[in-house]
Amino acid sequence: MANEIEFFEHPEYSEHKSDWTLYEILYEGDQDCLKSSQYLWPHELEATDIATPTGAPDRPTLDLKPGTRIRLIREQRSTYTNEIEPVISRWQSVFFKKDPDTSEVEELFGENVNDVTGEGESLNTFIKQSVLANRLIYGRPIIFTDAGMEQAVSLQDQRVKGLRPFFRIINPLEMKDWQMILAGTRKGQFEAARFEYEVIEPRTSMRQQPRTTIYSKELLFQQTDDKTGTYFYNKYRLDTDAQTKKESWVLVSSTPLSDFPNLPLRSIENEKSWIKDVAPLALKLFNLESGLDNIHLYQSYQRLFISGSLSEEQKKAMAEYIIGFLPDNAVVTSIEPVSTQSLENRIEAVKSAIRKVAFNQWRQVDSSSKAVEGADTQREVKEAITSLVLSELETLETLVNNAIKDYAFFATGKADYTGKVKFSKEIDVDAIVEEITNYNMIKDDLSKLPTWRKAILKKIARCQNLPEADEIIAEIDSANFQETNPSLGPSIRDTLLNVTNGPENNQTPA
Amino acid sequence: MDPKTIKRQLKLFTDATDAEVKLFASGLQKFLERNLNQLLRDLERGDIKAAEAANLLGALFSNLRQRGLDNYIENVRHLFANQLDRMQTLFTTFTKEKAVFTSQDITTFETMIKFHEDKVFSTVGTYVDDTKAAFMQTVIAGGPIDVSQVVANVSDRIESNITTEFTTALMGFNRAVNMAKADDFGLSLFWYEGPDDDLTRPFCAEHVGGVYTKEDIAKWDNGTDLDPAIYLGGYNCRHQLVPVTEKYAKEELDWNGNND
Numbered sequence: 050m051a052n053e054i055e056f057f058e059h060p061e062y063s064e065h066k067s068d069w070t071l072y073e074i075l076y077e078g079d080q081d082c083l084k085s086s087q088y089l090w091p092h093e094l095e096a097t098d099i100a101t102p103t104g105a106p107d108r109p110t111l112d113l114k115p116g117t118r119i120r121l122i123r124e125q126r127s128t129y130t131n132e133i134e135p136v137i138s139r140w141q142s143v144f145f146k147k148d149p150d151t152s153e154v155e156e157l158f159g160e161n162v163n164d165v166t167g168e169g170e171s172l173n174t175f176i177k178q179s180v181l182a183n184r185l186i187y188g189r190p191i192i193f194t195d196a197g198m199e200q201a202v203s204l205q206d207q208r209v210k211g212l213r214p215f216f217r218i219i220n221p222l223e224m225k226d227w228q229m230i231l232a233g234t235r236k237g238q239f240e241a242a243r244f245e246y247e248v249i250e251p252r253t254s255m256r257q258q259p260r261t262t263i264y265s266k267e268l269l270f271q272q273t274d275d276k277t278g279t280y281f282y283n284k285y286r287l288d289t290d291a292q293t294k295k296e297s298w299v300l301v302s303s304t305p306l307s308d309f310p311n312l313p314l315r316s317i318e319n320e321k322s323w324i325k326d327v328a329p330l331a332l333k334l335f336n337l338e339s340g341l342d343n344i345h346l347y348q349s350y351q352r353l354f355i356s357g358s359l360s361e362e363q364k365k366a367m368a369e370y371i372i373g374f375l376p377d378n379a380v381v382t383s384i385e386p387v388s389t390q391s392l393e394n395r396i397e398a399v400k401s402a403i404r405k406v407a408f409n410q411w412r413q414v415d416s417s418s419k420a421v422e423g424a425d426t427q428r429e430v431k432e433a434i435t436s437l438v439l440s441e442l443e444t445l446e447t448l449v450n451n452a453i454k455d456y457a458f459f460a461t462g463k464a465d466y467t468g469k470v471k472f473s474k475e476i477d478v479d480a481i482v483e484e485i486t487n488y489n490m491i492k493d494d495l496s497k498l499p500t501w502r503k504a505i506l507k508k509i510a511r512c513q514n515l516p517e518a519d520e521i522i523a524e525i526d527s528a529n530f531q532e533t534n535p536s537l538g539p540s541i542r543d544t545l546l547n548v549t550n551g552p553e554n555n556q557t558p559a
Numbered sequence: 560m561d562p563k564t565i566k567r568q569l570k571l572f573t574d575a576t577d578a579e580v581k582l583f584a585s586g587l588q589k590f591l592e593r594n595l596n597q598l599l600r601d602l603e604r605g606d607i608k609a610a611e612a613a614n615l616l617g618a619l620f621s622n623l624r625q626r627g628l629d630n631y632i633e634n635v636r637h638l639f640a641n642q643l644d645r646m647q648t649l650f651t652t653f654t655k656e657k658a659v660f661t662s663q664d665i666t667t668f669e670t671m672i673k674f675h676e677d678k679v680f681s682t683v684g685t686y687v688d689d690t691k692a693a694f695m696q697t698v699i700a701g702g703p704i705d706v707s708q709v710v711a712n713v714s715d716r717i718e719s720n721i722t723t724e725f726t727t728a729l730m731g732f733n734r735a736v737n738m739a740k741a742d743d744f745g746l747s748l749f750w751y752e753g754p755d756d757d758l759t760r761p762f763c764a765e766h767v768g769g770v771y772t773k774e775d776i777a778k779w780d781n782g783t784d785l786d787p788a789i790y791l792g793g794y795n796c797r798h799q800l801v802p803v804t805e806k807y808a809k810e811e812l813d814w815n816g817n818n819d
Contacts, residue, residue: 541636541669541676548640549647549660 054285054298056243056265059226069221072186072322075331078131083335084124090336095120127339132331132400133324136407137185140323143438145177147473149449154468157457165456167215176449176470179218184445188322191219192448194313194455198282198304207459214459216452219244219314229318234275239312243267263287265298270312276464280309310464313455315448327407334399341392408434438476446472560652562811568652569752569799572645576729579641583634584721588714591683594626595619595690595710602694602704612698616691620684628683635676638725639668642733650740653803658740675728682720689713723795731789734800738773738788741802748772748808751791753798763792770803770814 058066074082083089095117151172155162163171170179183190196207196214224244230236243265250260269281282304289296322328450469457466507522539547560568598619602612643660650658660668690713697704741747751766753759759767762781779787783794791798808814 541672542665544636544640545643545660545665545668545672548643549665 054300056285056298057226062221062225066222068322068325068328069187071332072133072324072328073220073222075129075131075133075328076137076186076324078129078134080129083129084127088332088335089124089127089339091120092123095123123339123343126342127335128342129335130338132334132403133327136324136327136403137182139408140185141177141181143476144181144442144445145473147475148173149176149446149473150471154453154470157453157460157466157468161213161215165216166218172470175216175218176445180445180449183218183220184317184320184441185323187221188320188325189221189316189318190445190448191221191224191314191316192452193217193219194315194452194459196459198306205462214456216456230270230272233272235272235311237318239268239270239314239316241267241269242312242314264301268312268314270309277308277310280306280312282306310458311455313452313459315451315455317444317448320444324407327403330399330403330406334396334403337392337396337399341396344392435476439474442472442474442476446470565652565801566752568649569801572649573753573797573799575645576638576642577726579638580722580725580729583638583725584718586634587631587679587683587721588718590628590631591623591686591717592707592710592714594623595714596707598622599694599706599710602698603706609695609698612695616694619691620687623683623687632676632679632683635679635725636672638729639672639675639732642729643668643736646733646736646740649737649801650744653746653807654744656744658736658743671732675725678724679721682717682724686713686717727785727790727794727796730791730796730799731785734791735789737800737802744802746802746804748803748805748814749776749800750803750808750812751798752801758797760792760796762787763796763798766791767798768812770808770812771800776800 165172165175180190197212227242228240230238230240245265265285267283270278272278284301285298286301288299454466507525647657693709748770751769755767776788781787785793
């Protein structure tokens with residue numbers, strides 16, 4: 050219909066959203082999301098449904114097909130070990146060992162320097178946590194400067210109403226469409242953008258049920274000349290027709306603001322996530338650990354069988370759901386528990402690869418590489434990490450200072466603000482390289498001394514500052530680090546049985 | 560089957576075992592030399608610091624395992640499995656039936672093979688430690704390092720040590736199983752078979768060609784710390800105790816019932 054509002058997704062958004070979603074889920078460790086078949090890869094048995102089992106008449110069952118039941122059980126047994134969050138934390142500590150110098154801009158922010166987002170985040174925390182974290186996780190930090198402009202008709206009106214400016218970090222998954230200025234003095238800046246977000250509608254009473262609504266903000270900039278233009282701030286709401294259930298966008302407010310120097314939206318474009326190579330490894334680790342836990346938990350239950358002709362009443366009396374029943378003369382073949390050694394080896398290899406790949410971003414090391422770094426390469430590691438972090442700090446500094454200029458325009462009406470935040474360029478890459486180096490130096494010795502190994506692991510666990518540190522340390526203490534030689538091919542037993550054609554119990558030749 | 564044919568077959572088996580052991584030992588030495596040369600080549604840089612060298616050396620054994628040491632050492636189980644296969648052939652020769660190995664037998668063999676695989680790991684570990692010590696001394700002294708020379712000097716011993724160890728272990732395994740399984744077939748006599756040449760020990764020269772009971776064997780003393788019932792003359796002994804029937808001993812081996 051003519052008045053229907055339709056929104057679209059930018060092709061780059063469509064291309065990258067699945068990757069961004071993956072990074073977000075892995076970083077946040079969303080256990081429920083991770084159990085979907087997209088991330089917890091289905092086993093062939095889970096995909097087949099052969100027959101519908103029936104339960105006893107007086108014991109209703111879920112009537113699940115075998116494949117579905119197997120899948121549900123595995124999902125219950127699978128837990129994601131978050132290897133991404135510690136990587137991000139580690140990088141954050143490298144980037145900002147020292148806080149940024151905000152002395153030049155403190156006068157501009159005033160007391161709001163301790164709450165630049167309106168949600169209690171100080172300027173330093175906003176830079177170190179929100180901006181940097183989004184850069185590392187998604188590759189695309191987006192800072193939107195706002196002053197509640199839907200409630201004002203001009204900047205003057207905003208100030209009269211006491212609507213102070215604030216920063217908001219936009220998640221790349223929220224910003225669905227955009228357009229950049231391709232030429233002129235504003236080349237590379239946003240010309241238009243649209244992002245969607247959810248709001249729990251305000252209620253007048255706690256007796257009202259909470260209602261979530263999806264809104265979309267459309268920001269447009271129409272250039273007048275090199276210095277000014279008109280900033281259109283449009284807000285839409287997604288309504289659902291009560292009768293037809295059809296969803297449609299409705300314009301809620303439209304505010305044109307003239308004499309703006311630019312759209313107050315800043316980002317770093319065309320950069321990759323710092324965890325793009327680590328994410329597939331983390332997903333692989335999740336699936337390998339799921340397989341391992343599934344085998345261990347399955348094998349911890351003894352399977353009992355009774356052979357003979359039993360009536361249904363007798364079976365019920367013997368708890369038919371615990372014991373298996375076989376007809377007369379049936380022979381139970383004992384199936385040996387499967388060895389999980391190869392799984393455990395692979396899990397260790399992937400964990401090692403995550404550590405290596407996460408802190409050697411520029412090398413694109415294959416996770417199955419057996420390459421060993423010599424001393425030259427170690428030096429190269431340190432120099433490359435240093436220059437990479439320094440380059441990134443410069444880019445982030447420019448982004449933050451551009452956002453501060455937008456903030457200054459909202460606060461003062463002037464577009465020529467020159468105050469800047471300065472990031473410390475004294476970065477401590479040695480800490481990361483030393484960690485890897487020290488580990489390598491004593492790797493052989495660690496493997497021989499379980500007590501020492503546990504002590505080192507506990508020390509590393511404490512350094513990570515994870516909330517689960519106590520649980521991790523308890524697990525390390527209770528772990529059995531007895532060194533065994535892993536078998537990668539057929540087991541010794543299998544090799545012998547192949548030659549002897551199987552053992553006969555207590556039989557002697559005629 | 561006449562004794563000459565059996566002797567020829569036994570020699571083939573011994574030669575095959577020797578060849579397999581040599582292949583394993585020399586292959587292991589080459590594996591270690593090749594990979595250590597690659598892993599440690601940075602030590603030849605004149606400006607390497609002690610900390611950097613320690614970093615390279617500290618993870619040496621782990622890196623060898625990453626490069627396939629475990630896969631290589633798994634060949635040990637095939638050495639023993641091949642011995643079992645040859646023993647089956649011999650039993651079939653005399654009894655027309657295969658020896659039967661119970662679950663308990665398999666478990667015992669498994670434990671023993673694991674022991675030998677662990678021993679090889681330990682031997683390689685000792686070799687790696689010797690290599691580390693040799694290099695660190697040179698790095699600290701500040702002198703020029705020739706990685707391939709140091710690796711070669713330390714690795715000279717590996718092939719001969721492993722060869723001796725496994726030749727002895729495999730023959731011992733062979734004899735132990737023979738002795739145990741002979742009872743299953745009602746075979747109570749053992750023919751001391753093998754070469755009698757310039758390399759033969761006096762103990763073996765005294766016994767070769769003879770036929771002995773278990774009681775006779777229990778009284779032997781070969782002058783070493785190895786049990787003569789299993790290891791006969793001692794390290795690298797090339798002789799076998801072939802279980803035979805009384806009839807065969809008398810008709811084919813000229814046994815007169817005693818060993819005077």
